[in-house]
Amino acid sequence: MAVAFWILAVVSVAAGIAVFVVDSMARATFALLASLLAVGLAFLLIDLEYLGVLIILMMVMEMLVMAVFMIMYMMNPAGLMPMKMVHNHRAAMIISAAVFVLLVAGIFLTSWPPRGGEPPADPTHQLGLAVMGPKMLVMMVIGVAILATMISTVVLATHRGRYARYGDDLERKRPLDPGEES
Amino acid sequence: MPELGLLALPLALVVLGLAAAGLDAVLSGGRASAPFGEIARLLVQQRRRTTRPDVLLLRVGVISLVAAPLLAAVVIPLGDAPVADLSAGIVWFNAMEVCVWGALWLTGWSVNSVFPLVGAYRFVAQGLAYELPHMFALITVALGAGSLRMSEAVQAQQGLWFVVWMPLAFLIYLVSALAMAFWGPMSQPVGSDLAGGVRAELAGPDRLLFQAGRYALLVVAAGAAVPLFLGGGAGPVLPGWLWALVKTVAVLALLVWVRHRVPAVRMDRFTQVSWLVLIPLALVQLLVVGIVVV
Numbered sequence: 001m002a003v004a005f006w007i008l009a010v011v012s013v014a015a016g017i018a019v020f021v022v023d024s025m026a027r028a029t030f031a032l033l034a035s036l037l038a039v040g041l042a043f044l045l046i047d048l049e050y051l052g053v054l055i056i057l058m059m060v061m062e063m064l065v066m067a068v069f070m071i072m073y074m075m076n077p078a079g080l081m082p083m084k085m086v087h088n089h090r091a092a093m094i095i096s097a098a099v100f101v102l103l104v105a106g107i108f109l110t111s112w113p114p115r116g117g118e119p120p121a122d123p124t125h126q127l128g129l130a131v132m133g134p135k136m137l138v139m140m141v142i143g144v145a146i147l148a149t150m151i152s153t154v155v156l157a158t159h160r161g162r163y164a165r166y167g168d169d170l171e172r173k174r175p176l177d178p179g180e181e182s
Numbered sequence: 183m184p185e186l187g188l189l190a191l192p193l194a195l196v197v198l199g200l201a202a203a204g205l206d207a208v209l210s211g212g213r214a215s216a217p218f219g220e221i222a223r224l225l226v227q228q229r230r231r232t233t234r235p236d237v238l239l240l241r242v243g244v245i246s247l248v249a250a251p252l253l254a255a256v257v258i259p260l261g262d263a264p265v266a267d268l269s270a271g272i273v274w275f276n277a278m279e280v281c282v283w284g285a286l287w288l289t290g291w292s293v294n295s296v297f298p299l300v301g302a303y304r305f306v307a308q309g310l311a312y313e314l315p316h317m318f319a320l321i322t323v324a325l326g327a328g329s330l331r332m333s334e335a336v337q338a339q340q341g342l343w344f345v346v347w348m349p350l351a352f353l354i355y356l357v358s359a360l361a362m363a364f365w366g367p368m369s370q371p372v373g374s375d376l377a378g379g380v381r382a383e384l385a386g387p388d389r390l391l392f393q394a395g396r397y398a399l400l401v402v403a404a405g406a407a408v409p410l411f412l413g414g415g416a417g418p419v420l421p422g423w424l425w426a427l428v429k430t431v432a433v434l435a436l437l438v439w440v441r442h443r444v445p446a447v448r449m450d451r452f453t454q455v456s457w458l459v460l461i462p463l464a465l466v467q468l469l470v471v472g473i474v475v476v
Contacts, residue, residue: 026239026291033284050270050330057277061313064283064306067291071303124270124330 005045012038020096023082025070033063050124072157187265191255198405198430199397202438209442224390232383236292243288244388246281247395251402254278257332258405259414260423264332271332272324275406276317279362282399283309286364286371286380289392293383301379304449305371308361311453312368316358318464322351323410326471336414343413347474350467352411354460359403359437361452363396366441370449404434 015035019028036059043052086092120126131139155161165175200217207216257264257271268274283306290302324330326348327338335344345352361368372379381392408414408429415422 024236026236026288030239030242030284030288049268050273053268053270053273053277057273057280060277060280060284061309064287064309067287068303068306068310 001045005042008038008042008045011035012042020085023084025074025083025085026067028085029063029066033059036063047119048123050127069153072153187260187263190260191265192252194260194427195252195255195398195401198401198434199394201431202397202400202434203393205435205438206441209439220393221390224386224393227386227389229388230383230385232293232295235294239288239292240388243285243290243292244384244391244395247285247289248391248398250278250281250285251395251398253281255398255402255405258402259332259336259409260426267331267333270330272320272330272335272410275332276320279399279403280309280313282362285395289384290371290380295383297376297378297382298380301371301373301376301382304373304376305364305380308364308368308371308449308452311449311456312358312361315354315456315460315464316362318461318468319351319355319358320410322348322464322468322471325468325475328475332409336409336416339413339416343411343416345411348411348467348471350463351471352407354464354467355407355411356433356437357460359400359407360440362403363399363437365396365400365437367444367447368449368452369441370446373446400437401430401434404437405430407433 012035015031015038018031019035022028022031037056040052040055040059043055160178162170162175166172203217203220204214208214254275256266257268257274259267264271286305287302290298290300290305323335323344326344327335329335329338338344360366364371370379372381376382381389384392405426408426412429412433415424415426417425417428420428
């Protein structure tokens with residue numbers, strides 16, 4: 001258990017570092033995925049099976065959505081050319097190192113409170129109750145925020161809306177295909 | 183019998199995958215032994231080299247296309263109990279099958295060639311289209327069973343199979359199974375208009391693994407329909423594992439047959455149908471099941 005935890009911890013940190021070391025968009029994306037998968041597997045170690053598997057499921061999909069964002073927003077859409085993964089290289093290094101040191105120092109210097117209570121028999125059930133009960137408002141707000149983000153990113157990236165497909169008065173029965181003239 | 187299952191599972195995947203490939207060959211007018219010839223040909227074929235491929239990511243992509251269906255299969259009960267009866271088994275199945283997105287995108291991207299890249303993005307688009315209705319279909323089953331555990335989903339169907347009172351979810355599952363394995367009408371990511379799409383530059387052992395992974399996906403997608411909708415191993419006279427096998431073969435044969443009857447669907451059209459028709463249908467089905475359960 002402890003061994004598995006340390007292996008996953010090292011993999012996740014090492015893959016996280018790799019994100020900024022590699023020179024290809026695809027490698028950075030999948031290094032980040034490897035890091036997050038290690039986090040998901042670490043959740044399985046503490047018997048949070050549903051959350052762990054959900055992290056794996058969501059992170060794979062998110063990284064692939066990132067691949068879609070590559071063609072939506074990048075100057076080098078396929079990500080085929082080598083490129084640096086950090087902007088403002090030196091300052092970025094200093095800032096990220098300082099933040100890392102600060103966080104690690106915080107972990108070791110905080111006097112953590114002793115554990116109170118026991119883990120529930122069925123954490124998945126407990127999670128469902130929390131999401132549907134006291135955390136409902138938070139989840140609703142986040143849900144709407146994510147939906148708004150999705151819609152606005154697509155609207156910004158696409159050059160064909162429904163008027164381009166169905167005509168100015170939406171009169172066409174069959175939408176125009178990309179590149180097809182009316 | 184988890185130990186027995188550990189041996190039986192890869193065997194079942196290989197045999198069913200070869201059977202699917204054989205049936206596909208027969209329906210295409212060839213001989214049932216055609217897949218064996220293809221395997222022998224690919225085993226001795228040279229790898230094709232492209233200019234500046236990302237070999238590491240290519241290997242990761244091709245191997246995870248085989249690993250994902252294998253890992254997804256461990257929660258499918260062969261009769262009574264699966265190899266690993268995870269408490270979130272249905273979510274695990276979903277997670278592993280989504281890993282195919284990564285596998286296909288990596289394979290298409292890393293060979294550094296245009297057609298595979300276009301094919302890879304076609305699959306991601308198709309994935310974004312089929313995944314939401316697919317998830318709702320799975321959630322409907324979990325809601326009906328009151329559990330995310332595969333074996334409890336089977337238990338819940340002792341009286342009435344889920345296919346009877348959630349037929350829409352079953353149909354949506356079958357459509358998404360085709361899309362998941364980029365098979366038949368959903369095979370645009372490897373379409374002939376792209377000279378083979380994602381697999382255009384794969385040859386030799388790479389192509390063999392790719393094809394094996396694709397058939398394994400098809401088998402796993404068919405196999406999961408059995409515990410999810412068709413009562414698992416339930417049936418008269420025959421033992422449970424045999425019933426599970428018979429039902430899997432029936433679903434698999436249906437999926438293979440569809441390839442020869444339905445034309446290819448463009449993924450932008452499919453996205454429109456999926457989001458405007460399938461998602462509302464899935465939600466209605468979820469509502470009906472929710473009302474019945476409560």
